[in-house]
Amino acid sequence: MPTDSPLIIALDYASLDAALCMADRLDPARCRLKVGKELFTRSGPEVLDALHGRGFEVFLDLKFHDIPNTVAGAIQAAAEQGVWMVNVHASGGRRMMEAARERLDRQRLATRLIAVTVLTSMEAADLAEVGIEASPADQVERLAVLARDSGMDGVVCSAQEASRLRELCGSDFLKVTPGIRPSFAVAGDQRRLMAPADALAAGSSHLVVGRPVTQAEEPMAALAAIESELSGG
Numbered sequence: 001m002p003t004d005s006p007l008i009i010a011l012d013y014a015s016l017d018a019a020l021c022m023a024d025r026l027d028p029a030r031c032r033l034k035v036g037k038e039l040f041t042r043s044g045p046e047v048l049d050a051l052h053g054r055g056f057e058v059f060l061d062l063k064f065h066d067i068p069n070t071v072a073g074a075i076q077a078a079a080e081q082g083v084w085m086v087n088v089h090a091s092g093g094r095r096m097m098e099a100a101r102e103r104l105d106r107q108r109l110a111t112r113l114i115a116v117t118v119l120t121s122m123e124a125a126d127l128a129e130v131g132i133e134a135s136p137a138d139q140v141e142r143l144a145v146l147a148r149d150s151g152m153d154g155v156v157c158s159a160q161e162a163s164r165l166r167e168l169c170g171s172d173f174l175k176v177t178p179g180i181r182p183s184f185a186v187a188g189d190q191r192r193l194m195a196p197a198d199a200l201a202a203g204s205s206h207l208v209v210g211r212p213v214t215q216a217e218e219p220m221a222a223l224a225a226i227e228s229e230l231s232g233g
């Protein structure tokens with residue numbers, strides 16, 4: 001049974017063993033899991049089989065960004081592993097996103113395909129340094145509309161932009177929001193942050209949480225505390 005929890009726990013670990021150790025303490029009825037660049041680069045697709053075998057739906061977060069043909073092939077390869085969600089960078093542009101969409105449709109692969117807008121670790125000064133004078137909020141809007149028009153199922157953005165994107169792109173357009181910091185957690189390298197309950201109220205469809213759970217002394221207690229914040233406890 002797929003979970004209806006909005007929580008996606010980021011398994012940012014340097015080994016398959018460490019990741020599976022954490023997965024074994026989590027419950028597929030209470031969260032999905034995200035496999036990112038570090039873990040996938042070390043473990044390869046084996047981690048996906050192991051997590052699927054434990055009943056988890058997996059977001060494979062490799063943030064593809066390349067020429068259209070290359071990204072379409074990578075997205076097909078990811079989807080054929082049976083993952084629930086994959087992502088690309090919206091800044092790869094319309095033709096890249098359309099190629100990825102077209103490939104999934106042609107192969108009848110139901111994996112959700114979303115696009116990263118502006119990383120939650122970035123603020124205005126970081127954008128200015130790479131030549132983008134727009135504010136993070138304006139740049140997210142621009143890329144989200146482009147992503148929607150290019151056939152994406154949703155975007156990765158910060159929860160700070162979720163309510164505006166709900167107006168622009170509707171409630172069905174997924175808003176997957178990292179940079180979630182429950183009351184007990186520190187910001188770390190994240191810059192555009194929000195608390196879990198505020199993020200859901202703002203229109204986030206899914207909340208990506210990593211270190212506040214995985215680095216907690218008691219990860220299960222941290223997960224339960226987030227669930228309690230979500231239910232207004």
Ligand SMILES: O=C(O)c1cc(=O)[nH]c(=O)n1[C@@H]1O[C@H](COP(=O)(O)O)[C@@H](O)[C@H]1O
Binds near residue numbers: 061180
């Ligand atoms: O695509 C992502 O998942 C992502 C996009 C983004 O803009 N910001 C962001 O933090 N992430 C990921 O979300 C997770 C956040 O982890 P914590 O900061 O530890 O909660 C990490 O795995 C990041 O790679």
